[in-house]
Amino acid sequence: MECRQIGYLFLGFAVFVSVMYWSSPSHIHSELRAQYIKKNRPNFVFILTDDQDVVLDGMLPMANVRKLIAKEGLTLSNSFVASPLCCPSRSSILTGQYVHNHMAINNSLSGQCSGTRWQMGPEKRTFATHLHNYGYETFFAGKYLNQYGHEKVGGVKHVPPGWDWWFGLKGNSRYYNYTLSVNGMAEEHGTDPDKDYLTKVISERALEFLHKSSFEKPFFMMLSVPSAHAPFTPEPKYSGNFSSLRAPRTENFNIKAGEGKHWLMRQGVQPLPDDVVNKVDDVFRNRLRTLLTVDDMVKDVVEYLEVVDELKNTYLIFTSDNGYHLGQFSQPLDKREPYETDIRVPFTIRGPNIPSGMVNTFPTTNIDLAPTILDLAGIRIPKYMDGVSLKSEITKTKSTGVHVVLNSISLSEEELLKREYQIPGYPQRVMRMRVEAILCAEKTCVLFGELESSAFIAKLLITNQCYRTRLFMMAIFIDLRFHHCGVRAKA
């Protein structure tokens, strides 16, 4: 056959295909597409709290979260953050990378908290950009990164890529008197509890989004609330709750940090004077009060999803960017320390194929969130992500049974010194996890990571881990001493 004849045949076929395509009703195509998307793509509501601990009763106010997410889904009881500070942790959550890879090392612009290098690099490859590229409608409301909206890096006009609907808080957590970037336009808020209380504003915007949505596309919604971060301002109607409570008196509450602790832990008056302890108790109560509004928001969102028949096709994820300490080892209040109070966070999820009412001890960290979300959405996990997908683990109906020993919170300092830490049980699982988290308690550390069953190999890798830990913690601890990283691992 001559070239010209082949050309006519090809042209004829192309015209036939085109006529067939364009002659069929367009609504059939959109319906088929919608059905395909519906069938294959779940929605997500990701609720991220700020500084909410799980060790010191931080989940106490979350009755709705317990009832509507945990009871209907799965709690991962060994969830940690690799770097317990807002901006590094949030950057890890967004990218699935360790701090030494995304390089947002602290909460300052020069430390790449929403800085130029972040904007030029990691911000272009957050889970939001992948979801958006694969057809998700993406919505963000609340605190993003502590320096977001700074004039030196584009102000509130800068809308991070990947987000279709953007209600980003300028700067760090607050409850009143703030600026929101509404898709790049500044919106000022004052002090009216009904109109301006930030968690309520986030909740209202979320419900508006759901109300307007046709649900033709799957959606991803991130609700990033200021609670329970400073300045700990509750909604007026909750200002009297929990009045009889005080911060938990753990065995290491307000005891002097010994010589074995790093220098930062030995600063200040120890034990804490009474007025400081009173302040700690006051902050404890107000932290819980601020979380009550978050719990209301969860109830409203879940109920609305049920009304529009989207609940069963939606993953609800609830976690925090870091934990918190309140008086442990005479440290008044803050995060950023590699102790259990600060690195352990709440984590609960419900959704398609997630068993209900389960508690799984499987250890995980914040870098696993991005790959897990993408995996659940049916999107290939990019190789640059350090985390691993939890999909296979969270859809199991039995707990893995990994036993993680972390007792810095419940043991006195003397007991800590005597105690031999171990990660018993499942060395092969631990080995697969790569380096995840480290808990230093006096002269021993508990690692979750590349531990081989052989103690010898473990020692080698532990040396590396200490080095890496020092790298990504150094902005926080100028002097995290190497000799704290000795570990006694039992095969």
Ligand SMILES: [Ca+2]
């Ligand atoms: Ca935080």
